[in-house]
Amino acid sequence: MGVAKKIRVGMVGYRFMGKAHSHAYRDLPFYFDTEVEPVLQAVAGRNEVEVKVAADKMGWASYETDWKRLIERKDIDLIDIVTPNNTHAEIAIAAAEAGKHVICEKPLAMNLEQAQRMLHAVRKNNVVHMICHNYRFAPAVQFAKKLIQEGRLGKIYHIRATYLQDWIMDPNFPLVWRLRKEVTGSGTHGDIAAHILDLARFLVGEFDEVVGMMETFIKERPIGEMTGGLNAKLEAGSKGKVDVDDTSAFLARFKSGALGVFEATRFAGGNRNGNRFEINGEKGSIRWDLENMNNLQVYLADDEPGLQGFRTINCTEEHHPFAGAYWPAGHIIGYEHTFINLMKELMNGISRGYSPNPNFEDGVRNQAVLEAVEKSVETRSWVKLEQMSLAKNY
């Protein structure tokens, strides 16, 4: 451990995702031996009082009040972008042009054109890049991937995936940045539908065509701001129009012939964080649920007749990807470990000179699906991914 090369991280932003990333950098060397190791070098934020507190609390060695300053610093190797979506492109491109490696929160950008420019920039400047779709890195999801790759499910027929939340159901929950189109691009769609379509691409492959629907149930809300996690506080006075979607659902066909059904919503009461999928193949099926994220349900069609049924596998064993680094079987891990595992991949990529999946190319492909769904909502009909004109070039 002592001899690992240090990768000096500069993180832009410091709230919910900033906390998750900071923790992952701190915990990574405790659990894994990687060739390079992250150092919490500097964090940037516009509000000096708040960014200083955050830096202290989370263990960053220094802070900046301008992200451009962070990119100028010679003692930064990796820029980590955990800011609202409308800032991703500018920061990522600047970082790439300054020769920094880049990791960026999802969705990659406000739209496909931005995402493609970002991909162009990281490629041109030959820096390592990743997008932070952390749920790919739950051991149970990684194990699902392994089973599919080994052909244990056979040809895939179906994926159905939901991401159900309920944190904005109260009409008095304020109009925070996550509900303002100019900042976020879309609502539920880019925030959590993005996660399940990324999981689908990871596990089932590329999309061919989609048709969707989106809706905003609460059209107007009091003004306010996020305060950390998924909490918010009201500001006094006026109301504002909600211009992003509360829910997004779409049907899909994959290039492989598989069919997909996707639904994301923040209006599914009782579902605090219902990121769930089921995949059915000719030889077996799997089910996963983030709220019990250590478990994978696996059905194998060639199990002995009479003994067929979904197995509940607690993916905490050495046989399950990443799990061996943590605790003995049955001693579960949680949400934050998905980030630790992802950062392990990032460090491996930086050490060995490749951009691990999911990277900016995945970000572009995901953005193309998001945008194709939006286009299908406008046109009220199916949209082929190949119709997404810019998408042809990557």
Place this chain on the structure above:
Amino acid sequence: MGVAKKIRVGMVGYRFMGKAHSHAYRDLPFYFDTEVEPVLQAVAGRNEVEVKVAADKMGWASYETDWKRLIERKDIDLIDIVTPNNTHAEIAIAAAEAGKHVICEKPLAMNLEQAQRMLHAVRKNNVVHMICHNYRFAPAVQFAKKLIQEGRLGKIYHIRATYLQDWIMDPNFPLVWRLRKEVTGSGTHGDIAAHILDLARFLVGEFDEVVGMMETFIKERPIGEMTGGLNAKLEAGSKGKVDVDDTSAFLARFKSGALGVFEATRFAGGNRNGNRFEINGEKGSIRWDLENMNNLQVYLADDEPGLQGFRTINCTEEHHPFAGAYWPAGHIIGYEHTFINLMKELMNGISRGYSPNPNFEDGVRNQAVLEAVEKSVETRSWVKLEQMSLAKNY
């Protein structure tokens, strides 16, 4: 009991649904006191050897080898149609014109036009009519309806429903009538998507528009026939083309503003009979799963903070519709009881002169949704229910 008026039933068909209906008629008076009681008067089938065995086994007093003869008989009050879909219209219309009450298996017909003629016939002849969407009659589903009607969930935002099976995944499962368009009209769509859209209409209300996709994964199969239940036997030799869907999925908007996501498939390995739904309203959510059909999961948003979560309610108490007739709390009932409960409603309807829901009007409305989905598949775009031209007239 002793004094109840007898309703003499003539049933056309005698396989899977014939068994379910026969049992329900036999068991109804044991559990419920109804003003009129069914008598298993006669069963009709073309194969005399088989129909005689079935009549003996299931307790029918007599049999006919021609359903027309059944309708002519004066000692029959109610015609029960459990034959393949392509025969429903002719039999039902003939029965109605002979002044018999009619209960018909789902889907009501091969298409919307047929369904509307059937509705017209029962109305014109003033006979009682029902369609056999039995899952409405699980106590947990009835209790769900009660909660929604009482406003316990508030305004409904979402329904997501699946009907997942796996009994034809083997490519050597034969090409039985349920897989032949000329007999069945459609495959998974009319057979099991029909059930979940009926549950949606029951619980959420009328559909406004839909867009769907359908697919046939196995295009050719060996010839064969159903042998009871969902079993089949191969015939020697040749193969045939599968001309119905293996899966059907669709997005929907309801007139109330609710959104729906529906998926039915026979290619979801490990899901023997996965008829499941979740409904989210502003004040609460419910979940149901046929494979544990006695349970209803209920989430109430006004539960005390910290104590919020889905309750697993075993709907076997006197507080749950129909359940009080059976066993003490915690002593579960099964699939067959949904038919007993339905037949209780039918007997009440006949006794009091009304057609209980779901009746032929529901059958027509369900058929319109089925057909709108099919039309959306052809046109690759959303279809309004009001576009279903014939549907205007009912």
Place this chain on the structure above:
Amino acid sequence: MGVAKKIRVGMVGYRFMGKAHSHAYRDLPFYFDTEVEPVLQAVAGRNEVEVKVAADKMGWASYETDWKRLIERKDIDLIDIVTPNNTHAEIAIAAAEAGKHVICEKPLAMNLEQAQRMLHAVRKNNVVHMICHNYRFAPAVQFAKKLIQEGRLGKIYHIRATYLQDWIMDPNFPLVWRLRKEVTGSGTHGDIAAHILDLARFLVGEFDEVVGMMETFIKERPIGEMTGGLNAKLEAGSKGKVDVDDTSAFLARFKSGALGVFEATRFAGGNRNGNRFEINGEKGSIRWDLENMNNLQVYLADDEPGLQGFRTINCTEEHHPFAGAYWPAGHIIGYEHTFINLMKELMNGISRGYSPNPNFEDGVRNQAVLEAVEKSVETRSWVKLEQMSLAKNY
């Protein structure tokens, strides 16, 4: 079916268990082909008004107001005893001496001495006998037995079983016969601990020694009577002392070397009918829960590493004992079907001249365990089954 020999049943008693048995006799020929078939010939009860209503409702051809008259009748082949426990011995012995076959509700008797006299009577008179431990006959439990018999679990190390209910937790629930020692012998112990120890004997084998505890939480209750199911009505006025146990728990060693932990209670709120067990063997484990009685959870230690976990098997397939007679896979059955399956065994026994398990010998062995636990409570120490002096003779 038409040619099956008829077994004319005379049933003594007609409440909760009377309903369950009557239904089973009615439904048996619908689902199964047996060599002999039950006929609901006559039911006996002291209250003529009530017994007449019950006979009409449940389909008995006649009734008697004195059970002795039932035994005298030449047109009765089988006596079915569903009366309170303090009457079992007298009725069963009289029936046996009259040459009638006998089926008796559990527990077999008020004590071991009575149980042994009953066994002696049926043996001496060479009649077929059974005790109605219906839970053995859930398809999932039968499948568990098959797995164990085939050695799929290997040597058994552990059984832990609970029977948790909550129907008398209200201190105002009245002092019904099930809570009066002179009528019932014991409380929870003989009523539901009896069921789980019978399942243990069925699945794991004979008990060697036990040590237990029993408790009565509510010492005094208002007077009242059962009204059907597990319901009761209060009588006006006075209170009475509860002289039976509200709960019973015991540790056990089996002759095979397995260990058992058992607990039965009527004070486990939220557990309407929590009859559950888990068995662990050197090669695998199984779990069962009556409230989801169609499912068996099965763990097999030789499953591939990484893919090990409990399988949820919905025991509704043709591969599962008894299940093929009912509905297609995934169409669940319920509580009442355990009685139908049991009666099928009884009919087979009568037809072929043997007493199927569980029979009066099982009843005696179960009674010995019940009594050994009671003795251990008195002596505050372990009691060997072989110490149960009378138990030596069977």
Place this chain on the structure above:
Amino acid sequence: MGVAKKIRVGMVGYRFMGKAHSHAYRDLPFYFDTEVEPVLQAVAGRNEVEVKVAADKMGWASYETDWKRLIERKDIDLIDIVTPNNTHAEIAIAAAEAGKHVICEKPLAMNLEQAQRMLHAVRKNNVVHMICHNYRFAPAVQFAKKLIQEGRLGKIYHIRATYLQDWIMDPNFPLVWRLRKEVTGSGTHGDIAAHILDLARFLVGEFDEVVGMMETFIKERPIGEMTGGLNAKLEAGSKGKVDVDDTSAFLARFKSGALGVFEATRFAGGNRNGNRFEINGEKGSIRWDLENMNNLQVYLADDEPGLQGFRTINCTEEHHPFAGAYWPAGHIIGYEHTFINLMKELMNGISRGYSPNPNFEDGVRNQAVLEAVEKSVETRSWVKLEQMSLAKNY
């Protein structure tokens, strides 16, 4: 955060528990603001190569090869004991006499006499002390405690608790220190039965009397050693006798009148870490399972009739103790967080001068229960806690 006083920790031992404690010290300041903060000052172990690697890997500033040296060091404020059980007493007493605060892994000692001497030492020297029963600190368990303290369950009738594992079922799993009486005192009993009886004392109160059974299924094993987590490696050659229990089960009565049923085993295949309990009170019930440790099942008897059932509460909300420091609702935490929460309590205790529960007094009381069970096994009869002679003095 910068101004928090530092508590310099010296940890003796560095394997499974050493990893868990080290991580907790590192993570504590990230999640919580405490008045004092731990510093990973020095770790001790006899094997210099291994302890050096461990110190590097886990972030300890220095190491010692003799625990006595650690206690002599002036720059150590807190001694943390994560060594095998036969060393706890000597180290803890020496630490206390050197004026160091002490935290010790469970079980506190090899026997009650040792445990009492340890308690005497920490009291006499007025140092803060804790025993590491970490499962008390799962947010769901803390929330359970809160519900019970608030009277939400009413008078407690029952607790049933199991701790089921399967990691030594293979007869070739070696005879490691955890299976050798001279090192560990007992097997399953002190290792995991200790955890569930501690949870029972935490939630239900003090034990009054117990009766138990213990068994060793595999009497002889090859020699070997633990290698971290619950893994082990074989040494070449000879076998040794297993002189500790593979399983331990006992019945209990509590001083409050509640009844308890406890079972711990390492021979329950498929149960990787099945630490589970259910508690039933007059007004409600709760259930918890370590493998889904974020969830608490809660049943409230005063829920509206018809709507009664266990609620599945994901205890990840601000309303749940400790949970607010981590992630938004539905983003689960894991095993390691129980240690972080415990260490928060310890730091509070050190800061404010008290010994938080569970402390050495709890350790003594737990040891008395363990020893009473062992005595009951010898005497084959119930043992009163008050009979544990030394136990009188604390």
